[in-house]
Amino acid sequence: xxxxxxxxxxxxxxxxxxxxxxxxxxxxxxxxxxxxxxxxxxxxxxxxxxxxxxxxxxxxxxxxxxxxxxxxxxxxxxxxxxxxxxxxxxxxxxxxxxxxxxxxxxxxxxxxxxxxxxxxxxxxxxxxxxxxxxxxxxxxxxxxxxxxxxxxxxxxxxxxxxxxxxxxxxxxxxxxxxxxxxxxxxxxxxxxxxxxxxxxxxxxxxxxxxxxxxxxxxxxxxxxxxxxxxxxxxxxxxxxxxxxxxxxxxxxxxxxxxxxxxxxxxxxxxxxxxxxxxxxxxxxxxxxxxxxxxxxxxxxxxxxxxxxxxxxxxxxxxxxxxx
Numbered sequence: 001x002x003x004x005x006x007x008x009x010x011x012x013x014x015x016x017x018x019x020x021x022x023x024x025x026x027x028x029x030x031x032x033x034x035x036x037x038x039x040x041x042x043x044x045x046x047x048x049x050x051x052x053x054x055x056x057x058x059x060x061x062x063x064x065x066x067x068x069x070x071x072x073x074x075x076x077x078x079x080x081x082x083x084x085x086x087x088x089x090x091x092x093x094x095x096x097x098x099x100x101x102x103x104x105x106x107x108x109x110x111x112x113x114x115x116x117x118x119x120x121x122x123x124x125x126x127x128x129x130x131x132x133x134x135x136x137x138x139x140x141x142x143x144x145x146x147x148x149x150x151x152x153x154x155x156x157x158x159x160x161x162x163x164x165x166x167x168x169x170x171x172x173x174x175x176x177x178x179x180x181x182x183x184x185x186x187x188x189x190x191x192x193x194x195x196x197x198x199x200x201x202x203x204x205x206x207x208x209x210x211x212x213x214x215x216x217x218x219x220x221x222x223x224x225x226x227x228x229x230x231x232x233x234x235x236x237x238x239x240x241x242x243x244x245x246x247x248x249x250x251x252x253x254x255x256x257x258x259x260x261x262x263x264x265x266x267x268x269x270x271x272x273x274x275x276x277x278x279x280x281x282x283x284x285x286x287x288x289x290x291x292x293x294x295x296x297x298x299x300x301x302x303x304x305x306x307x308x309x310x311x312x313x314x315x316x317x318x319x320x321x322x323x
Contacts, residue, residue, distance in 0.1 A: 032311055033059030034291075037304030042293065044308075045070045045083070045318035051311060052083055054322055061311065065097055071119040072167060073318045082129075087117035087162075090131060103146050105133055115161035120168040120178075132168045132178065135161035139168065139176055139189075152193030158182040166237070167223040167270060177224050177232070184219035186234060188226075199249050201236055212285040214240065214257065214266045222269045222317070235271040235281055242271055242281055253298070255279075260302055264290055269317040278303060284317045293319045 039057035045067055052073060053064035065081065073083040080100065081093045088106035091099050105111055105118050116135040123129050128141045128149055137159065141150040156164050163182040170176050175196065176189045188197040201219040209217040216238045223235035227244070231252060234243040240257035257265045269282035280295045291305035292312065306319070 033306065033308040035059070035304065035306050036291075036302070037295070040304065040306075041322035042306055043073065043075055043081075043318070043320045043322050044293070044306075044312055044316055045073050046312035046316035048313035048315040049311065052081070052318070053311065055308070055311075059308070063095060065093060071317050072121055073320075074123065075320070075322060076123055082121065082123055084118060084121070087119070090118060090121050090129065092123075101144060103129065103131060103142060105131060108146055109140065109142075109148055111136060117161050119166050122168075122170055124170060130168075130170050130176075132165050134164035137164050139178075150191070152176070152189055152191070154178065154180075154189070154193075155187060155195055156180065156183065157185075163220070166221065167235075169225065171226055177226055179221045179224045179234075181220045181222065181237065184221055186221060186224040186232060197247070199232065199234070199245055201234065201239060201243070203239075212238070212267055214264050214286060216266070222267065223271055225271060225273065227273050233271050233273055233279070235268045237269070238267050240265040240268060242268060242279065255296065255300060259300055260294070260296065263294065263302065263305075266290070267317075270319060272320075274321075280319075280321065282317060282319050285314055287314060292316045 033055055041057055042055050045052035047069050050066050051064055052067045054062045056062050068086040070084055076082055084090050088104055090103045092101040094100055105116050114135055116133050118131055120132040128143050130141050132139050137154040137156045139152050140148050142148055160182045166179040166181045168178040174191050178187050184201045186199045187195050190196050201221045203219055206217055218238045220237040222237040225233045227233055231244050231246050236243055242255040243251055244253035246252050264286055265283055266286035267284040269284050271281040274280055278295050278297050282293055283290055288309040291307040293306040295304035296302055
C-alpha cells in the first residue's frame with residue numbers, strides 16, 4: 001500500500017498538468033495564461049483575436065466580449081464595461097453583454113461624412129463621457145443622450161485621423177493629458193483648450209525605423225499618466241521605453257528596450273504607477289517569446305508578468321488589473 005501511495009504522489013503533478021491541459025481544472029477552461037509572480041485578475045483586449053476578457057487569477061476566462069479595433073477599455077464602478085466597437089463607436093456593456101449606452105462618433109455632433117477615429121474615452125464623475133476624436137482633433141464631453149457639454153480643440157502638427165491621439169485622460173483639476181502619436185508629444189490642455197504643458201518625446205539620437213515590433217523605432221507615444229508627485233509617466237510606444245518626466249521636462253526615470261533581463265520591449269502602451277510604487281505597463285507587438293503585461297519595481301526588477309498567446313495575440317494594447 002505504501003508503494004502504491006508513493007507512486008500516486010510522484011505522478012500527481014503530471015496528472016494535474018494533464019488535467020489542466022484538457023481545460024478541466026476550471027469552469028472557464030482555456031487555461032493558456034502564463035503569470036510569474038503573484039497571480040492576478042486582469043482585463044485585457046486584443047484586436048488580432050477580437051477578444052476583450054476578464055481573466056481570473058488562475059488564467060480562466062470569467063467574462064468575454066467580441067471586439068474589433070480597440071485601444072481603450074474600463075471597468076466602471078457599477079461593474080459594466082466601457083469599451084469600443086471599432087474606431088468610431090464607444091459602448092457601455094453590462095455583464096449580460098447588453099449594450100446599455102453607446103455613442104457613434106462617426107455619426108454624431110457634426111462628424112457625418114468626416115474621417116474620425118476614437119482611441120481614448122473616460123467616464124467622468126458627473127456621469128458624462130469624455131471622448132477624444134482623431135480627425136476632428138477635439139475632446140468632447142457628452143451626456144447620456146450624446147449632447148456635448150464641453151468641447152476643446154487639440155493642437156496637432158501632423159494631422160491624421162488615425163494617429164492624432166492615442167490615450168488621453170482628464171485630470172482631477174479638469175485639465176486633459178493627451179498622448180499625440182503622430183506628433184510624438186504629450187500635451188496638457190486646460191478647460192479652454194490652451195496648451196499649458198508640452199513634452200516632445202525624444203529619439204535619443206536614433207534613426208526612425210518602420211514596423212511595429214522590436215525592430216521598429218520612433219516616438220509614436222501611446223500613453224501619459226500624471227503621477228501623484230506631479231511627474232508624468234509616459235508609455236513611449238515604438239520608442240520601446242517608459243519615461244518619467246518632471247514638470248521641467250527632465251527625465252528622472254527611464255526603462256529602455258533591453259533593461260529587463262530576458263524581456264525585449266516593443267510597443268510600450270498603457271503605463272500605470274501602482275499604489276505599491278511599482279509600474280505596470282503593456283508590451284505590445286513584442287512576439288510570443290515576451291510577456292504582454294509587466295510589473296517592475298523602481299530599480300527595474302520584474303515582479304510580475306502576464307502572457308497569453310492563445311486567447312490573445314500580438315496586438316494587445318489594453319490591460320488593467322481587476323481588484
